Amino acid sequence: MDHTCERGDEVESGTSDPILTSSSVTLSNPYMLQPEGGFQPPPVNRVARIGPNQIDPIQLGRIESPPLSLVHDSTLQFLQFNCMTGFGPNGTPNRVIGWAHPDLIKLLQHAGSTIYVDISFRRLPPGFEQCITLVVHDKPSEFSVPVFYILCTTRTLDSYRNALYFVAQATQLKLNPDEVLCDFDSDLLNALQMQFPNAVVKGSVYHFKKACRTRMDQLEISEEAINIAMEKGVLDMLVSISPDRVASAGIAWVKKQIKTKCAGGGVPYTQDQWRSFWVYFRRIWILRFPPNVWNMHGLNSSIIARTSNPLQQFLRELDGAFRLPDPSLQLFVATIERIARHHVADIGAETTTLPSAVEVHSDEETSSHEGSFGSNGDDDDDDDIRFIKTEASRGHGNVVDTIDGDEHKEEVD
Template sequence: MESERLQRVLGWADPRLLELLRYLGSQMFVDGTFRCVPRSFYQCVVLMVSDAASGVFVPSVYTLTTGKTHQLYQKLMRFMNDCTGSRLQPGSVVCDFEAALIDSVTDQFPHARVIGCLFHFKQVIRRRMMKLRIRPQEISIAMEVGVLDMLTVIVPAHVDPHGINYVSELIMSRCRTEEIEYSAVEWDRFWKYFRRTWINIFPVDVWNVYGMDLGVVSRTNNPLERFNRELNAAICDGVSIPKFG
């Protein structure tokens, strides 16, 4: 019970698909969707696994939850592990940048590499730039390949201050070259936000993939997000639990 309110986790899994989760070092994807859930629940969290033999991404476990707290996510991760007879030993887990979820995944699977979804990383950063009223032309420069996303592939220890200083100067230089007025005050606020959020709250190792074989490990939750969109389209709003299952 959390905050005097009973929290529930209700899950489904096909025993045949669970076998894919039992492979040592598998790559898993965890993501939540909201629109298709029965009225008494908050979200549906889907666990997908990459089948190395076929190259197919397979949704394997579906869970309904009544919240998204750290304690509830811990129960959820234990439930997913219990489904495989406590034989779930992933090599990596890709998930959204949600502190409670990341902490729970790390607690349950301490030997797995937790990877924050690159798409969401860039999406959140773009929104922050817009909120700080950085000009669209400057944002476009920062979001180009090889500019701000360079911080995700350099040696983690070099991200701050060397990497951040390099990217900041690169954006400034590009603005001068393209005769775009540089928003100095706004960028200063952005980098303070970046250090506070992406170094202090979320460890660099969560969004930096230096040293990983990107031909083997996916950096995004896109396969699972596509599946969730199809799931939402197939299930009516407010569906009953029996029909959902």
Template sequence: MSRGGDSEDETGLLQMNDLPPTTFMERLSIGGEETAFSGVSSQIVDIVAKRIEKRELQYLVLTAAPKREAFGVIRRCRDASTGGDAFRAIETEKVRRISDDDDREFLQMNLAYPMEGKLRRIVGFGHPDLIRLMKYPGITLFVDTTVSVTPKPFTQTIIVMIHDRAHNLYVPCFCYLVDTKDHWTYWNVSQWIKIQTDMACVPSMGLGDFEQALHLEIRDQFESACIVGYLFYWKQAIRRKMISLGIARVEVAAAMESGVLDLFTVLPVNVLQKTGIPFVIKTLYRLIVPTEADRKEKWQAFWDYFVKTW
């Protein structure tokens, strides 16, 4: 700490000696977008203001550091306390708990395990009050996956929700970060959901993305659940497969039209492969007329995939 007067010197230091706390905090907030003070939590500002009022920080010199430098200081301090290991840091009491006033655990899982010559990791979070809702019998379970908000080194975020009948909305209960997208990853996630709910999660219905591995996981771990999919996700998955096979965009658009592939959703399962698929193929080919050999090969590859997967 350095003793300073009521002034701002050439280095940009904001100094406080007998400066009234309110005036000092007003000057502190003038940091602007280029300083580390911009966007500071109001809770932190309140704590500093109270300490100034008590004259605990009477001889204080604060530097409005540039954001990059300030973040660098924070990062180095964190590295010094955890050895630079983020997975070790999240296991500390202050990080894994809900808040300073609530010592219940928000970190529900931090698991590393070897498989196929690679170390895999799963990290899971969840609020105990929301997790408790999963113990009600006959819940509707919804599992969604996304990559857009996933931090490195993970490759996918899995969000587990249930339908809250009282409020008629889906409540997120768990959030998992995973670094692989296969059946065993989803299996482990579901197994830990059951463990964290004391094996009392018995859903009557399971909804989720149209990923075969995800469907197998729900079927394996939650035998009581009837798996129901969304038409949008199903058509989205089929469209991605068509594009990956090199099928022309015009033909893909025709297949996505109403009354073509979506007919599969209303056909009985026992007639799907014998009469359902030939009927839909005939309907589709009237629109696109794939006469060229390479186009027929691409479509045949798609139908082979469709029969095997769906």
């Protein structure tokens, strides 16, 4: 089997990875020859018109060659891998393409780092369904820097595992983080836990709070009441207390705090909307993503202080760099390359912005409140668990994306 990725690394035929075997990793060239007996893709018609959701093979060829494959005005390789891992049911390639500045890859090789993995960026070139971004918090320098940008044509466990495999190869297998904070996607969480079995893998507080706030907005809870719930020491208390207390005493305590603060501030407490919110909360944050996935109890306070996060600032920067919702592949590559060079220059000048602290209680602050939680469970009938429909975990999209109108119907009659 010919070798696949653009880095020139050898693919070991004896790899133990159940996905990335020598028979599943193929050449990056879209016009490649397939091994005998393998799946034959439909012939490429170079004259045929490219559909709105298809990858333009001409642009694909251009990003594989200089100047787009290199860091601007240098011989450094910006394109790190471009791999096809089989075909989808409609005969389209499952492709994973990753870019990173070599100087930034070195930050991933530092032991004991914290990595943030985000999949929420949606300004994607035609033909791609996912952009995975890896941001590293480097402890020696205290910098938080986006390193890898990875485009995938599918959002599956296999795509995530393949992407992480090639990232690890790019670091010469020196990627060994202490903590990994990520978006809430079941397949992504599973892939990260398999890739980094010795690391603490958690859903980020930033995405947890963002999803909860989005749900409150959808339920038309007033902005004043939402701000009360999102204050430090209210909803985010559930992130800091012991995970086994979240579903009972923790939720009851948060409900009481919201009601008390609304009454004290003259803010109407809308019973029906809050009832619907707690139905949603139990469905998503107790059943689908249990507290041990997103709860930070017992972790180092400095980790908690960073979880809300370099991602917010970086995503704002990335979103502002693209004016079009669906940039061409060439424009996407040129833009992320420019952003990467900017961060390399910032590190050299020691001007990279540090992440701001998240408004979340520490364990010390939480301990002063736990006595008021009581030992009883949540006796409020707002969110009777009997009326909550369980749902199998889905790996397509993050939890904010999968909140849809159907959940509005899941209220207590």
